[in-house]
Amino acid sequence: MLGLTILGNNSAIPAFDRNPTAQVLQSMDESFLIDCGEGTQMQLSKYKIRRSKINHIFISHLHGDHYFGLIGLLTSMSLLNRTQDLHLHAPPELEQLISLQLDFASTHLSYALHFHPLVEEGSIVDNNKITVSCFKVQHRIACWGFLFREKKKPRKLNAERAKIYEIPAAFYENLQQGEDYITKKGTIVPNEEVTTEAPKGKSYAYCADTIFDESLAEKIMGVDMLYHETTYLKDLHERAAARFHSTTVQAGAIAKKAGVKKLLIGHFSSKYETLDEFLTETKEVFENTELAIQGCCYLI
């Protein structure tokens, strides 16, 4: 299971107590910070999200509302004496900025910051629990989406049944990997007799800031939850296109085409004080839609 907490859901200018973009995807083991608009470190404190569980930060692109909070977070982590490594996946240019900001302050971070420039589509994190890959989205400047996939878990062992078949405990791990057991007498105990399928790993796609682009659907086909921006309501589709953003019904269309289970919409323009209409319009196209609301955690 994964949980996604929204730290900021607004576009460009903070307004109506809506912060610029930042999200935290949490598993039982670790947390992934996705974009880091100004004020993200305050939002992490407000919503009691432990920084020590964040080992990877992903920055989609270098518009300020997606990264101006990063340097503050990085330096605060150091002031709090973090020692564990931190991995930053971001457009290449960001490395120079961070380096200058640290130099000007005569600051050395208390931990190792590993900078991983985003240069081509593909896997960027791969551990025994999850894979993260990046893919290009179409925006005014170079911009990346991120796809998180939990790995398939080992099959669930039915220990009582394994005992009945007198399978030695040393073989249990093989059972969990799906192997059959062969007794000393040569009898085959089919794996399904002693294990059951583990729940599937979940998937989450974050499409950052993007123009309406139907080809995106292939890259995120069938994910459990899709975050797609809806900067504008549907009547402003021309403005959306001119600014490389999307509308409600366009986000709904992508979700439908990609056959995702659930759609989360955000990155609302500061011209809108209320958000109800975003939900109504998107649901006309894709029913299982929710608004990304700050402080709310969406389970996947």
Add this chain to the structure above:
Amino acid sequence: MLGLTILGNNSAIPAFDRNPTAQVLQSMDESFLIDCGEGTQMQLSKYKIRRSKINHIFISHLHGDHYFGLIGLLTSMSLLNRTQDLHLHAPPELEQLISLQLDFASTHLSYALHFHPLVEEGSIVDNNKITVSCFKVQHRIACWGFLFREKKKPRKLNAERAKIYEIPAAFYENLQQGEDYITKKGTIVPNEEVTTEAPKGKSYAYCADTIFDESLAEKIMGVDMLYHETTYLKDLHERAAARFHSTTVQAGAIAKKAGVKKLLIGHFSSKYETLDEFLTETKEVFENTELAIQGCCYLI
């Protein structure tokens, strides 16, 4: 009269809903933003301070808690289609950072940003209402304090008395500048007969982040209000010195030596949840002290 509104009063790491340093000094005509920690643009919205009246921004030094909110404010002003010029007075290195951040976002500001590097002590703003000068303070990296002085206002005319002396209206401006009037018959009407002294221009000194440095007193002698940091309570004077910061009683000593009218203290370490003790300790040395509290406006 001047009014100083506190937007952030904490040091280094935001904590207990206390933001990093930022203040706005307001006169009837314009506003001056002093330092700009992360979240300053949200604080300006929260406390209903009009950005359009800010024509000058002053950055004391390049520790992040004093400037990480600047780039967000500058770009938001542009997104809000500001057209009037903006003057930024800051350490020279900041120009490169801003320029890179705008380049990476392919952003052109909607207004002219004039960068004035702080290189030597002296006057940096001088208009018909106010002068601002900068002075060096001792911190871990190059750091500047700012001294604001309202100009002396014209004398107040007593129009009824001027009529009794049959002084022509064309001479009223000369009266306000302190001149005597000489009648056609050669009689002198002393200026004091028809005008009264205008209230004195007020002064405010912002000492940024500084180690305890008694020589500072000369630079801010007799100001109406002094802001001096108190990062730590008095028992931590060794830590304060090691980090080029000050304690409560040290700030009080500077205020006393400089003979200021009022002392405002801030830049509280995030190790302290409550602030009462800061006030108690400082008042032991300098009675007319107040805590810098976010959202409060201190009249000068």
